[in-house]
Amino acid sequence: MEGSWNKLKFCFPIISHKLEYNETNREKLDELCKELISLNVLDEITQMLCLEIQNTLLKQIVPEFWKPFFENNLESQSNNKAKQKCEFQIFRNAITQLFRRYQLLNRIMVQVKYLESKTGKKLIYNFDEVFKSSLLSQLPDSFTNIVHAFYYVSFKVFINTKADNDDDEEFMEEREECLGCEMLQLKCQCQELVNAFGEINLCLTKMGLLDRISGYTLTHLIQNEIYNHIQKTCKGNFDTQHLKNLEKWLDTIVLEWLTRIYNNGSSKLDPTNTKIRESINCFQMKLKYFLYEKYANSIIDQFFNIIIEFPESQPAIDDLKLCMEKLDLRAHLVETLKTSLKTRLLHQGVDTCDIITGYVATIKTMRHLEKSGILLQTCTEPVKEYLRKCRQDTVRCVVTSLIEETPSDLAEELARSEAIKAEENERNKDEMNNWQEWSPDPVDAITDSEKHSRNRKSDIISMIVDIYGSKELFVNEYRNLLAERLLINLDFNPEKEIRNLELLKLRFGENLLHSCEVMLRDISDSKRINAHILESETFTSTAEKDEPSVSALIVSSQFWPTFKKETMELPDEMNKIFERYKKSYEEYKGNRTLCWSALNGKxxxxxxxxxxxxxxxxxxxxxxxxxxxxxxxxxxxxxxxxxxxxxxxxxxxxxxxxxxxxxxxxxxxxxxxxCDEKQQDCEMETQVNVVLDEEETMVSANDQREEELQVFWSYILGMLTNLDSMPLERIHQMLKLFASQGPGFEFSQDELKSFLQRKVREHKLVYALGVYQLPKN
Amino acid sequence: MKIKVKSWTSVAWWKWIANDENCGICRMAFENCCPDCSFAGDDCPLVWGHCSHVFHMHCICKWLNSQLNQQLCPMCRQTWRFNDR
CATH class of the missing domain: 1.10.10.10 (Winged helix-like DNA-binding domain superfamily/Winged helix DNA-binding domain)
Incomplete structure (x- = not known):
């Protein structure tokens, strides 16, 4: 009995709580076995040994392994780099020690298994499982920090060795510190770190712990690095495509590093080892998606800047297009773009012109991103609404930039009119031929009316006009602007205006722009008539000496915007001359006369x-x-x-x-x-050259509209006299029914409402309980 | 102070000298053109009848052409005769 116990203690020192292993040969074990069998305690002893091993694991090995992780968390080191270095070492030591003990226990386990085989029963557990579970049962919260530091340091070293090969050597030499280990170049530890790293990973793999201990941290770390890499290489840089380089970076550097971790330090994968290959492939897929997502998001977050820089930023859009084929980013894109448009474009601090420029840029960018225009439509809805509601001068800005001297986006777009028409026809044809490639709109498309789908593919100018939904408004504003320009700049060069007009006609149709055509013709006619009159008998015969030279712009009043009714008395001398001018005109044209608009001219x-x-x-x-x-x-x-x-x-x-x-x-x-006396205080500059102080000579479009609505007032009065009281909708309907022949009838219910409200304020109407009535007096 | 006007450009609109404002046939202003024309004035002149009524030339000609028997002024039903003023 005593002898057997001693033998047992010799073969298995662990039974007396010693973490040791004695090399024993088969004979000795067999002998021990026989004795234990004769004592009929083999089963018990085997189980006892198992328990003892388990105990040692739980009470000694595992706590000792985790101890540095706890301790390290307590002390806070100020220097981050040094801390990471230190953590690297801690992790390395802990793993090395753990691995040594793991091997030792494993050897003991082999012997215990031998004993078990003698009993012929299944008595002991799977050692690896127990090892893992006891280790993880005591997992401290902060252990990921250290693991993270460990991998982070090694990743940096790895990246640096990779970069070394690519970069200029000269550039590298200039640095005193090694980029990888951040030590002085002379004392570079990179190689050492790489070796240690490979060693530790090998230990972890052998213990089957690699995934459990490092997996999560590793994924996290790599994702972080991907994110940083994207930010570093791509932020604010839209004029090149990055996606290929990023993928290459991921495939070569990151995956090679991963392969090294999983594949015992070598980057060459053994083709027969399908298990590792599979897990690496799996990692690669996951990371690639992550890369796409992060990159796309970074583009989307900077989308406003991309719009501003378009077309220089086209490569970024191309990248995003590729990403969107793989991921569903539509909702995110729409939301982000809407918000950034709102915060950066749609507020008081931005000029209407700039908003329109932004809008045009958005249209162009989104067109490039997506041909169908569905995203564009959803994203720009707020812009349109804002312009419609808050900016009165939208139309004027658009028209001005359409016909401006200086080149602008819209002017270019206008010049392209014909090309666009042809393009559109081509596209329509294509659509019919390739009907098989038709796909339905995505669910988030605005589908409320037929109008939208029609407009989706139209060009930029149509999209701008679409803000208000009526061509008339634009044409009217153009007419007013044209009149202003013509009146201010009397001896202007008509060719450019005629060209503009021709382009606009293509766009808006001949009918709407007819009066503009007449206006331009008036200008050239005036020149002819002028020349004729100034040479005519009637005019020259009575002319005095040194008379000022006069000329006139003779307009066809019906086609011009209404002149202001204001008038004034000219100096007598001038009046006489213009009277004569008028007489000559009457003679020249017969049955026609002139009405002077004294305030206009120069x-x-x-x-x-x-x-x-x-x-x-x-x-x-x-x-x-x-x-x-x-x-x-x-x-x-x-x-x-x-x-x-x-x-x-x-x-x-x-x-x-x-x-x-x-x-x-x-x-x-x-x-x-x-002040014609020589007074000191009225000094004048001799070379004052003041060009016309610009005054509004025309009735503005708003006032004109007012006048048009005034026409309907008599209808409304009639209606209310007969029908007593009516709600807004009904008045609108009735007007539509009876007064639709009149000019400029197209007005919305809102417009009518504001008109009626003004009448209420003027006490010409009474509004109560949702109906309008005439005041009873 | 002496002021010398070098040049004076003024603006005027032309008007028919007639006893009415609108053409009785197309109801457009005389200074506008008849519905078939696109330019007023020389391109779409007025004509005067002996009855003192005035129309766009194109309008009254169309009217007269549509009359089978008698050529009447559409306003006063007198026989239409052009007044060459």
Whole structure:
């Protein structure tokens, strides 16, 4: 009995709580076995040995293994790099020790198994399982930090060795520190670190712990590195495609590193080892998706900048396109873009022109991203709404940029009109031929009306016009702008305008732009008539000597925007000349006469004052005012206002121009005096060249609309007299029914509502309980 | 102070000298053209009848062509005669 116990203690020191292993040969074990069998305790002893091993694991090995992980968490080292280095070592030591003990226990286990085989029963458990489970049962929270540090350090070393091969050597030499291990170049530890790293991974693989201990951290780390890499290489850099390089980076560097970890330190994969290959492939797939997702998200997050930089940023869009084929990013893209448009474009601080530029850029970018235009439509809905609701000057801005002298996106787009038409036809044909390639709209497409699907494929100008949904508005605004330009710049070059007009006609149709055509014709006709009249008998025979040269722009009033009704009295001298001009015209044209619009036009005058000469181009009103100061040096505002036939307030504003020139002063209230004495305080610059002070000569589009609506007022009055009271919808319907022949009928219910509301404010209507009534008096 | 006007450009609109504003046939203003034309004035002139009524030339000609027997002024039903003023 005693002898047997001693033998047992010798063969298995673990039974007396010693973590040791004695090399024993088969004979000794067999002998021990026989004795134990004779004592009938073999079963018990085998189980006892198992328990003892398990105990040692739980009470000694595992706690000792985890101990440094706990300790390290407590001390906080200020230097991050040093800390990581330190953690690297801790992990390395812990694993090495664990591995040594694992091997030892394994050897003991072999002997115990031999004993078990003698009993003929299944008595012991799978050692590896127990090892793993007892290890993980005591897992500390913070252990991932250390594992992370371990892999992070080695990853950096690895990347650096890879980069070394690619980069210029000169560049590398300039650095004192090694990029990998961050030690001085001379003391570079990279190789050592690589060796240690390979060794540890091998240990982990042998213990079957690689996945359990490092798997999660590893994935996390790599994802992090992918993210950082994307940020580093691609952020703010849209003019090259990155996706290929990123994939290459992932396939070569990251996967090679992974392969090394899983494949015992070598990067060459054994083709027969399908298990490793499979897990690497699996990793690769996961990481590739992750890469796509992160890259696409980084593009989407910077989408506004990409829009601004388009078309330079086209490569980024191409990348995103590729990503979107693999991942469903539509919802995210729409949301992000909508938000960034809102925060960066749609607020008070941005000019309407800039919003339109942004809108055009968005259209172009999204067109490039997606041909069908569904995303575009969803994303730009807020822009359209904002422009429609908050920006009154949208139309004007668009029209201005359409016809501007300086090249702009829209002007270019307009010039492309014909090409686009042809393109569209081509596309329609294609669509019919390739009907098999048709695919339905995605579920998130706006499908509320037929109009949308029609507009989706139309060009940029149509999309802009689509903001308001009516061509008339744009054409009207164009007409007003054109009239303004023509009136201000009387001797202009008509060719460009004619070209513009032709392009616009292609776009909006001949009918709508007819009056603009007449306007341009009026200009050229005027030149001809002018020349004729100035040479005619009637005009020249009575001409005085040194008469100012006159000319006139003769317009067909029906086709021009309405002139303001305001008028004024010209100086007598000028009046006489223009009377003569009119007579000559009547003679020339027969049965036709002229009505002067005295306020419009421009005057070139030379003023001689205080031995100085001023050469100015001014409006007729300004010329008339200064003319009157020629003979009378002081004027009361009121008396001048009667002479010129101009309201005092307007007159005062116009005198302001001469005050600025230093020619007139207001000495007392409403008393204006010419400064022609040599006074020190009215110094003038001799070379003042002021171009026309721009005044609005036309009734604005808004006022004009007002007038149009006024036409319907009589209809509304009639309706309400007969039917007593009506709700808004019904009035709108009735007007549509009865008054649709009139010009400019197209108005919305909203427009009618605001019109009626104004009538309510003017006490011409009563609004109560949702119906409009005439006030009872 | 002496002011010398070098050039004075003014703006005017032309008007028919007639006793009405609209053409009695097409109801357009005289200064506008008849529905078949696109330019007013020289391209779409007015004509005067002895009865003192005025129409776009194109309008009254069309009207007269559509009359089978008598050539009447559509406004006063007198026989239409052009007044060459």
């Amino acid at each position: 005057v070139n005058i030379e003023i001689e004052i205080n031995d100085k000469k001023l050469d100015l181009t001014v409006t007729p009103a300004q010329a008339t005012i200064i003319w009157h100061f020629q003979n009378q040096k002081e004027w009361q505002l009121d008396s001048l206002s009667t002479v010129i036939n101009m309201p005092p307030s307007v007159l005062r504003r116009r005198i302001g121009f001469w005050q600025l020139q230093g020619l007139i002063r207001e000495t007392k209230e409403n008393l204006f005096v010419l």
